[in-house]
Amino acid sequence: MKIGELAQIAKCTVETVRYYEKVGLLPAPARTAANFRHYGPDHIERLRFIRNCRALDMSQEEIRSLLELVDRPAEKCGSINAVFDKHITHVEERMRELLNLKQQMTALRERCQAEQTIGDCGILQGLAAMENEPPHERHTHLG
């Protein structure tokens, strides 16, 4: 099959498929005489796997680790669990961060109920009064 069909099956764009090839997540396929990429069932499986990992917000790094392991099916799967568990804690951490932000913002929001002038707006005053904090260094790739 050609790249357009593959992309349709994996529900992504052809640009994304070519991108995965460029960064080495998807092996380069054979080419037709006209230099068109020609894919088989293995490519479908691999691309679907990648897209599913991305749907879970895994990073390229994480996916690369998993793919390396997929290619060695005889070994013990503890390392798979490790990658997976780490990613789950990434997600949990980010959820905690966002909850914290939401609480701060809700508190700020309560400082401006009435229609005041911008100079008197409780939100802006609150934003100006907050203590600066050093940027929270992220150990997760989740934004």
Add this chain to the structure above:
Amino acid sequence: MKIGELAQIAKCTVETVRYYEKVGLLPAPARTAANFRHYGPDHIERLRFIRNCRALDMSQEEIRSLLELVDRPAEKCGSINAVFDKHITHVEERMRELLNLKQQMTALRERCQAEQTIGDCGILQGLAAMENEPPHERHTHLG
């Protein structure tokens, strides 16, 4: 004061300060004879405001909107509330997404309790079996 001192007060790096100047969030300050940036109290206030907004994960776009409003203090503050409320919904949306991911991953995780071989790992089988979904188009800038 020079850029290093300003950065220290706002708890960010000098590179970040220069970056904000380049993208127009922070006005360009006067220069000394030796071409060093020279900042006053207004710059401190503005930079602290920007960093506080960033600490709440606001985008440059959002901050730019707020700063424009700050510069017109006589107007009504409804537009401030609008920017703020929209950002709160961004955060709430992203929290819902992450909760959804976490549930999917927890379900997958339960499929591999024992130490099996990679070929038999329930997580990998689950990842391969998931249906591909079109990329979730994001209306939030939160990763």
Add this chain to the structure above:
DNA sequence: AAAAACCCTGAAGTTACTCTAGGGTCAACA
């Protein structure tokens, strides 16, 4: 006077793609 600590610019690197420009190929229809 020399070394350490600070400042400057401009450009490239980061993630995971997306988009553009400027072409080549192929199937169908007139």
Add this chain to the structure above:
DNA sequence: TGTTGACCCTAGAGTAACTTCAGGGTTTTT
């Protein structure tokens, strides 16, 4: 047989919000 439209190709630039680097000047400390 010609041409239209849908598909394919590469290389390179653009996105957000910075960070890092190369290569150089200034100020402060020893």
